Amino acid sequence: MSLVTMNEVFPIAEEKKIAIPAFNVDTLEIAQAVLETIEEENAPSIIAVGQAAIKDGKLEALASIVTLLAGKMKTPVVLHLDHGQNFEQVIKALRAGYSSVMIDGSTLSLADNIAVTKQTLQAAHAVGASVEAELGAILGSEDNISHDDSKPFLVKVQDVVDFTSAVDVDALAVGIGNAHGLYKGRPNLDFGRLREVAEVCPAPLVLHGGSGIPADMIKTAIEIGIRKINVATEVRLSYVKGLNAESRSEDYYTMTNSGKCCVKELVREKIRLFSRR
Numbered sequence: 001m002s003l004v005t006m007n008e009v010f011p012i013a014e015e016k017k018i019a020i021p022a023f024n025v026d027t028l029e030i031a032q033a034v035l036e037t038i039e040e041e042n043a044p045s046i047i048a049v050g051q052a053a054i055k056d057g058k059l060e061a062l063a064s065i066v067t068l069l070a071g072k073m074k075t076p077v078v079l080h081l082d083h084g085q086n087f088e089q090v091i092k093a094l095r096a097g098y099s100s101v102m103i104d105g106s107t108l109s110l111a112d113n114i115a116v117t118k119q120t121l122q123a124a125h126a127v128g129a130s131v132e133a134e135l136g137a138i139l140g141s142e143d144n145i146s147h148d149d150s151k152p153f154l155v156k157v158q159d160v161v162d163f164t165s166a167v168d169v170d171a172l173a174v175g176i177g178n179a180h181g182l183y184k185g186r187p188n189l190d191f192g193r194l195r196e197v198a199e200v201c202p203a204p205l206v207l208h209g210g211s212g213i214p215a216d217m218i219k220t221a222i223e224i225g226i227r228k229i230n231v232a233t234e235v236r237l238s239y240v241k242g243l244n245a246e247s248r249s250e251d252y253y254t255m256t257n258s259g260k261c262c263v264k265e266l267v268r269e270k271i272r273l274f275s276r277r
């Protein structure tokens with residue numbers, strides 16, 4: 001089927017009280033492995049393209065690949081720009097056929113974040129695409145997106161109220177102590193803050209930095225109201241792990257097939273965890 005927007009998959013998540021997984025893809029082979037597993041599991045999902053892939057010149061090529069592969073599937077797939085850096089990049093993604101975009105104004109003042117999100121909403125909604133925004137910093141560093149760890153990072157409840165009354169976003173990513181990359185030890189997620197946010201936020205909530213968050217914490221986050229969980233680092237690492245396992249074969253397909261197997265295993269595990277199967 002054709003690509004869908006987040007607005008088509010969130011009602012499914014809300015009804016079942018699950019989270020929709022968002023998997024970052026960086027290559028054709030990773031996209032093949034992720035999409036195959038999504039179809040096998042019949043799990044509506046989001047395919048995200050992040051800033052490292054875009055820096056590598058793949059914003060359009062990955063869009064074409066995902067659109068083509070998703071077109072042959074029965075399971076709904078969203079093609080999403082991850083951490084859109086500015087309005088220009090959002091426009092490039094929309095022109096390339098993304099059905100959903102994130103605008104990351106989290107490093108800006110609240111007023112500037114509202115302004116750029118408003119601009120993004122107008123453009124994206126005009127072409128039928130959905131929009132995710134971000135409040136509060138997501139810690140760690142990935143794809144050149146990093147935050148100064150010394151600054152306050154927890155999302156402020158009043159900011160959520162002010163932000164969502166000014167802009168009608170389709171999803172909101174919040175910083176509750178979550179981080180990009182892998183965690184050193186058990187993550188320190190502030191579920192109290194997440195509960196307060198969930199009470200006042202009309203938009204589905206998004207948890208970034210899903211790589212390495214233990215199963216019990218994922219379950220709690222979903223119970224509180226998280227409806228999208230991003231997994232990027234673990235997808236890439238599992239592919240590399242698979243390649244390395246067969247590197248001595250020096251055979252391209254032996255290596256990439258091994259990488260795809262590892263990605264499929266990880267994706268299946270996350271789909272089942274996020275849907276509490």
Ligand SMILES: [Zn+2]
Nearest residue numbers: 138208209230
């Ligand atoms: Zn993120």
